[in-house]
Amino acid sequence: MEMAKFCEEYEHDEPFWNPQVKAASGLTITFLLAAAIISLSSGNDWFFVNAIMMGIVFVIIGYIHHCVRLNNATIWALSGWCVIHMAGGLIPVPATWPIEGDIPVLYSWWLIPDYLKYDNIVHAYGFGVTTWVCWQGLAVGFKRVGATLQPTFGMLLLCWAAGMGLGSINEIIEFPPTMMLADIDLGGYVNTSLDLISNMLGSLVAVITIWYCSRLTEEDEEE
Numbered sequence: 001m002e003m004a005k006f007c008e009e010y011e012h013d014e015p016f017w018n019p020q021v022k023a024a025s026g027l028t029i030t031f032l033l034a035a036a037i038i039s040l041s042s043g044n045d046w047f048f049v050n051a052i053m054m055g056i057v058f059v060i061i062g063y064i065h066h067c068v069r070l071n072n073a074t075i076w077a078l079s080g081w082c083v084i085h086m087a088g089g090l091i092p093v094p095a096t097w098p099i100e101g102d103i104p105v106l107y108s109w110w111l112i113p114d115y116l117k118y119d120n121i122v123h124a125y126g127f128g129v130t131t132w133v134c135w136q137g138l139a140v141g142f143k144r145v146g147a148t149l150q151p152t153f154g155m156l157l158l159c160w161a162a163g164m165g166l167g168s169i170n171e172i173i174e175f176p177p178t179m180m181l182a183d184i185d186l187g188g189y190v191n192t193s194l195d196l197i198s199n200m201l202g203s204l205v206a207v208i209t210i211w212y213c214s215r216l217t218e219e220d221e222e223e
Contacts, residue, residue, distance in 0.1 A: 016065065020072040024079040028058060035086040047089040049177055054082055064133065068140045074132060081126045088122055123167070123195050124202030131163030131206035151214040156207040163206065167199030 036051035038044075061078060064070065070078075088107040093099065099108035100117065109118045135149075138159065142149040149155060171192055 014069045016069065018072070021065070021075050024072075024075045025058075025062075028079045028082050031083050031086060032058070035090060038090055042090075044090070046177060047086065050089065051086065053173070054086065058082070064137065068133075068137045070133060070136055074129065074136065077129045077132070081122075081129055084122055085126065088118060117194075119191075120194060120198040123198035124205070126202065127163050127167040127170075127199040128202035128206040130166050131159050131203040132210070134159045134162040134166075135206075135210050151211045156211060159210070160203050160207045163203030164196075164200050167196060167203070170199075171195060 032051050032054055035054075036048055039046075039048035039051055061070075065075070089105055091106050093104050093106060093109050095104065097104070098110040098113045100110060101108050106118045107122075110116070111118060111121070138155065139149040
């Protein structure tokens with residue numbers, strides 16, 4: 001109720017549906033529909049479910065954007081996350097490339113054998129962007145009460161924790177399909193731990209970037 005009231009009462013400076021949002025949304029919807037069709041036709045049940053879940057996430061992000069007015073760069077970053085995530089499970093890699101497991105797709109590809117996978121990069125990037133979204137939401141909340149959000153240790157720590165928490169929810173969401181769908185191997189404890197570490201590092205890079213960019217903005221305003 002409070003969130004709905006906030007969205008209705010707060011007047012934003014930026015329109016909800018600008019050309020950049022239209023373009024990014026069009027790209028995302030087109031890619032999700034294509035991914036769903038490819039997954040279904042190839043018998044890839046897990047990534048068909050993924051396409052549906054990403055569609056739900058798309059709607060949730062739309063509502064967040066309605067309330068917060070995410071900046072255009074964030075909208076494009078989220079769209080890019082959708083693309084590289086779905087590509088990870090659908091695009092095959094050459095037989096000569098090092099992979100983990102028996103499924104030769106981007107998500108199995110070792111960029112640095114035994115140390116860094118494509119999967120880790122996607123996790124770090126995605127939840128770094130998620131942390132950025134959390135910061136923007138918090139900034140609007142502060143603005144609503146007539147205050148300005150400052151990149152203090154406490155506020156950055158809160159956004160870092162929020163990004164990691166949402167990353168953990170992602171791991172929880174992935175668990176039920178492994179129990180219900182056949183032939184799904186998302187890895188064991190090691191894979192889950194690496195995902196969580198990647199989420200943590202991506203979120204950390206995001207809060208450091210927020211802090212650094214805020215300092216640059218302050219210096220420009222002082223000159």
